[in-house]
Amino acid sequence: MIERIASTIELNKTNELSLPAIPPFNFKYTVYKPSHFPTRLEESDEASEAFYRTYRLNEDKILGLKMSDLEKKQGESGIFLEVYSANELDRKDLGYLENHVNGAYGLKEDINEFYEYVKSDEELNVIIDNLRGMRNSCFETLFEILNISSILQNTTVKRSEQMMKNMLSSFGERVIYDGKELYTFYTPEDILNSSEERLRELKVGYRAKFLMEIARRFLQNPDLGEKLKTMNFEDAKETLMEIKGVGPYSARIALFQYLRRPHEINFDSWKRKIFSKFFFGNEGEVVEKVEKEVRERWGNYGGYAGLYVIEDLYVKNPELQYWRKDNKKI
DNA sequence: AGCCAGGACGGAT
């Protein structure tokens, strides 16, 4: 099969947008999550305190985004967005982009509802104080987040990182803007124009057939993500798990990240240990007991509270990012 | 060398 010949697209700055957020808003830990394994989709620039991220607008227009803290620029909560592109963007494109960033980072969500819900949990509130204003973030489309959750399943993070790198460098578009070299995510067409054998060469293992299947689904039904947003919780979960390769773990990642259901929390062995230790002081408790504690303590905001616990742990213990070299064990 | 961890599937019960 034909594989796209590697090329690099250079982008130039074409627009600036100010995207206000409902306060409080924590720019740094909304756009950047210390617990997430690094990919070439995005880059955090410490010196300029800017965050770079690629974006495929309406499937064909390739964008490079540079985000910074609107508070520091204009004294208002939110994101200052600099847009790099090959061609000028029209009003419709910009409206679509603005809508995407608002949704991806929950800028229009009132995080105070979560704080109010858990206000009596003193231990959690110490953590919230450190990260106040942090939102759940998911810049990916449903197709993309299901690729990531498939790549995360049943392996160590180090190998997930390797698989993602291989997939992006083989099928993503390489872009250069503002001195950064990053990749866009690939599309369902990119995968279907390749082959299961080729994916196996990229060390995704038995997931090759799952990734082909996911690509097939989204080629047939590109609006699946939008459809899921209109469904109730059970129907959305059921629809996700109809996709071969998407089980409970991957579905919960999509439900929490993409559909922003604050209740959902997914327990892989890594999170099970972290929360076992957080609740009971040891890593050994079974997932049923850990999950029961999440429900009793945090109810409908179990996923959101969990997000704060995990990210706080990584902020305080940056050496935990050695999972890049080691594995999920803490 | 052989064995194990890590989600999901599919067949057996």
Added chain:
DNA sequence: ATCCGTCCTGGC
């Protein structure tokens, strides 16, 4: 409904 062998790769 629950259990179990299998799929892959990398690390021990």
